[in-house]
Amino acid sequence: MSAAPTPSISTPAGVEAPHPAVLEVSGLRTHFHTRDGVVKAVDGVSLSLERGETLGLVGESGCGKSVTALSIMRLIPPATGRIVAGSIRFDDTELLTLRPAAMRAIRGNRISMIFQEPMSSLNPVMRVGRQIAESIALHQNLPRRAALDRAVEMLTLVKIPEPRRRADEYPHQLSGGMRQRVMIAIAMACAPTILIADEPTTALDVTIQAQILDLMLEMKERTGAAVMLITHDLGVIAETAQRVIVMYAGRKVEEAPVKALFAHPRHPYTRGLLTSIPRLNRAAADSAQSQRLTEIAGVVPSLIGAVEGCTFAPRCPYASEQCRVAFPPEIEAAPGHIVACWNADKLPEMVRA
Amino acid sequence: MTAATATSAIAATPIAREGFVAFVRRHPTVAIGGLLLILIVVASIAAPWLGTVDPISINPAQRLRNPSAENWFGTDRFGRDLYSRVIYGGRVSLIVGLSVAVLATVIGLAIGLVSGYLRAVDAVVMRVMDGMMAIPAIMLAIALIALSKASIFIVIVAVTLPEVPRVVRLVRSIVLTLREQPYIEAATAIGTSVPRILLRHLLPNALPPLIVQATYICASAVLIEAALSFLGAGTPPEIPSWGNIMAEARPYFQLKPWMVLLPGVFLAVTVLAINLVGDGLRDMLDPRLARRM
Secondary structure: OOOOOOOOOOOOOOOOOOOOEOOOOOOEEEEEEEEEEEEEEEEEEEEEEEEOEEEEOOOOOOOOHHHHHHHHHHOOOOOOEEEEEEEEEEEHHHHHHOOOHHHHHHHHEEEEEEOOOOOOOOOOOOOOOHHHHHHHHHOOOHHHHHHHHHHHHHHHHHHOOOOHHHHOOOOOHOOHHHHHHHHOOOOOOHOOOOOEEEEOOOOHHHHHHHHHHHHHHHHHHHHOOOOEEEOOHHHHHHHHHOOOEEOOOOOOEEEHHHHHHHOOOOOOHHHHHHOOOOOHHHHHHOOOOOOOOOOOOOOOOOEOOOOOOOOOOHOOOOOOOOOHHOOOOOEEEEEEEEEEOOOOOOOOHHHHH | HHHHHHHOOOHHHHHHHHHHHHHHHHOOOHHHHHHHHHHOOOOOOOOOOOOOOOOOOOOOHHHOOOOOOOOOOOOOOOOOOOHHHHHHHHHHHHHHHHHHHHHHHHHHHHHHHHHHHOOHHHHHHHHHHHHHHHOHHHHHHHHHHHHHHOOOHHHHHHHHHHHHHHHHHHHHHHHHOOOOOOOHHHHOOOOOOOHHHHHHHHHHHHHHHHHHHHHHHHHHHHHHHHHHHHHHOOOOOOOOOHHHHHHHHHOOOOOOOOHHHHHHHHHHHHHHHHHHHHHHHHHOOHHHHHHHH
């Protein structure tokens, strides 16, 4: 408490960074209107993405990760959801006020997205090659034939054997891993500046997951795209991301370079996530005593209505009086390490105790 | 769901691969219905070369003859050759059936796609459709023909109008299901525009059930045309159609029943053939249904 950390508006590492941020999200609030009330799926999230970096976005289901991604793409279903506040700046363009036609020119071209479900994200009645060609023809004004040739090239790049034959096949003739490769081909076809991957490996077989991640990173290197990787798998984050943002109940609770986050998690929720990962070496070391994994008690709270204090307080073993009164401000605890917790500096001692 | 839709997409390819005999064995209804339909269509088109005479040339000396080697189905009360009239009459039925099926499907498809995808349009359009559905085809046709002069075109319009809402409802319900599919979201995410999503992504997925619906519309249009002609509100009397041949023969039914029955048989077989094709296509395009039956 003595150090009185200055509450900073989150432009993390923005000052020191050699490259300017390609994407600046600030104060994003996306709410959904349902019969039960207003769901504040994203409630004041700020983040920035630098050119060429990989940013991990983690949290349990229902923490607002996907909604953040969809907000950036402006794909929130208009019937129920709405971005009520905030700004999303992409390369000096404010996306939230962009006309639909201009937004379409950005989608799939400069910002593209890979979805979680490769099984249903491809149109079942369209040949795979044509689906890749669609994005190319749309954004690069290529004639059909040239776009199809490019599509076959993309299939080669994503390492699909016999790309020319596969391009003429329908999605159901491909395996799940191959379909996700096709999704990557579609996403990368126009060499986007930003690739948003929403749990790209969750629906895949474990043996395929690593291949798909490697492929994604390889494609990212090839095009120099910045990647925003949404996942609840911290192992994936550790292997791929440079920076991590931890989200909880529609808010950012911690943001740090990946090493710092794993070494010194400053938010109790992050700590909880980390201790709930099974570890081979640890299991071997003290298998006798603790067979059970640590879990975070409780579930993500309903995001309907106003929450008094910190949203994590009800599940937090270290919650104090202050936590139940007001949501903690985001403080920069170390360079580039931002945390929203009243007890962030005391956490190490509290854990030891 | 996805697997089933996907299979329907390639339903066309196995035909070429497995050969004609295997196709007939696997889909007997389509084969039988298709064969009958082809026979009727060919007969109508090739009517002048099938031993017919001018179907409207009057020969009062030869009135109401029984079937003979010269007049296979006999003659009517003006001495016109009944066989020629029945064969030529098929043209009207098929033209009306096909035109109505195509028109109703195309119009209904366009309205249904837009209405299903854009919610603002939906509320208004569907109420209009409800209103249109309330109009009986035969009443509408009689009213239209009372206003103008009888022609095949008017019959087509009158039969098409009440069929459109049925197609709209079908297409709309399909679109409402499909629009929630992740691949539609994925298509939006690559910057695809609304018209393109409708035509390239939604339309092909909606096509199989729509084709089936079109065959039913075709069959019902053939029947309604016959009914209208029978009532004298359809095809003008100078053009032979199965409906007006039967209407003209009605007074002689007890003496010469074949005058009514023969065109009736042609009508029934045509409608049966179209329905068989429709049923068969439905089973073919929806593998889940076929297995259950």
